[in-house]
Amino acid sequence: MNPLPMVRADLKALRWLAFAIPLLVAVAVAMGVGIGAQERMLRQSSARAADDFDLLIGAAGSQTQLVLTTVYLDLEALPLTDGALLNTLSKDPRVAAVAPIAFGDVVRGFPVVGTTPTFAGRWGRLQAAEGRLFAKEGEAVVGADVSFKIGETFKPSHATGGQAHAFQEDAEEETRYRHEDVTYTVVGRLPRLGTPWDRAIQVPVESVWETHGLGNGHAEDEASLGPPFDAKVAPGVPAIVVKPKRIADAYSLRGDYRKGGTMAVFPAEVLVGLYKTIGDVKDVLVASSWISNGLIFVAVLLLLLTLTGLRRRRYAVLRALGAPAIYILLVVWLEAAILLAVGCALGLLFGWGAAALVSQAIESETGLHLAFRPGLNDGLFVIGLMALGSFLALIPAALNYRVSVSDGLRS
Incomplete structure (x- = not known):
């Protein structure tokens, strides 16, 4: 039945x-x-967001906060690493590329991050979806979610660590602490990465240093961007991203820079x-x-x-x-x-x-x-x-x- x-x-x-x-x-x-x-x-x-950050070096402190601030742009005040370390790493035969990461400013809630053109293009992996990468001081390249258009200008504002701003809007703190004598021009937009860096505005680290009265990290007669920096005048930076040549080099560098007042960490360590x-x-x-x-x-x-x-x-x-x-x-x-x-x-x-x-x-x-x-x-x-x-x-x-x-x- x-x-x-x-x-x-x-x-x-x-x-x-x-x-x-x-x-x-x-x-x-x-x-x-x-x-x-x-x-x-x-x-x-x-x-996936940590893929472009092979090795992070910073001053001794919290490894977790170093990764959260650098990779995920959870902005908090970090102790500064001696700027002379940038040249030391650039000359190290184990290093394929090195880039400083400097924070401190925002505009319409979007963090302004100082770095090098090489890192902005993720070591040559990325090409600008619109325009081009920055090539001189005063230029900026924006992430996919940033509201600025190519050719638009803006003035950054000083922001202390941990401040939260509504995106696309000028918060009261921004108006109060704006750098009126500093102007950036947007020259490019990066493709969507699917990471917090889609909301970042990347500018030459030299511009960030000069905005805060620290010089540009180069000798007076030099106007280039990125390494080599003048070890005598290079300001400190919150974080340094290192791209080792080989996996063995990565572990060797990590061991060397876990002493002497610095720490080195693989983001994957913190993520685990x-x-x-x-x-x-x-x-x-x-x-x-x-x-x-x-x-x-x-x-x-x-x-x-x-x-x-x-x-x-x-x-x-x-x-x-x-x-x-x-x-x-x-x-x-x-x-x-x-x-x-x-x-x-x-x-x-x-x-x-x-x-x-x-x-x-x-x-x-x-x-x-x-x-x-x-x-x-x-x-x-x-x-x-x-x-x-x-x-x-x-x-x-x-x-x-x-x-x-x-x-x-x-x-």
């Missing part, structure tokens, strides 16, 4: 419960799916620690979602037990008319399994949708582009829940299977 017509009739008779039960299960399942998907996207995007913390939090949240799923599954099963109890006489009549006991077991099991499976499938979609929405919020806050992609682990998680739900659905089915025809007719 085909149990599907009976299953269809029973589900139709449930009316609003046939919709409420899957939705209840979906909300619980979506928690676990959303947490897993969000954590995965955060790992991928943060690792952050990932561990995020992973620990994710594990707790996922465990909580499993407990929530279990409680909801139990509640749904109790509800199904109640409903099948109300239908006991109907099933007994079918048995009396010749339906085998296995037929009743299949009907009850399919009804419960279908409701739980539909809820799990909806939870997968809800979880992915929630992860995509949260990703947009994180992107607007941090500048990290969290590209949403459905993951295999999400599907396996939901399949596991479906299997668990199908197993638990046997409970009401087995209880009805054991009811005799006479007991069912008298109920």
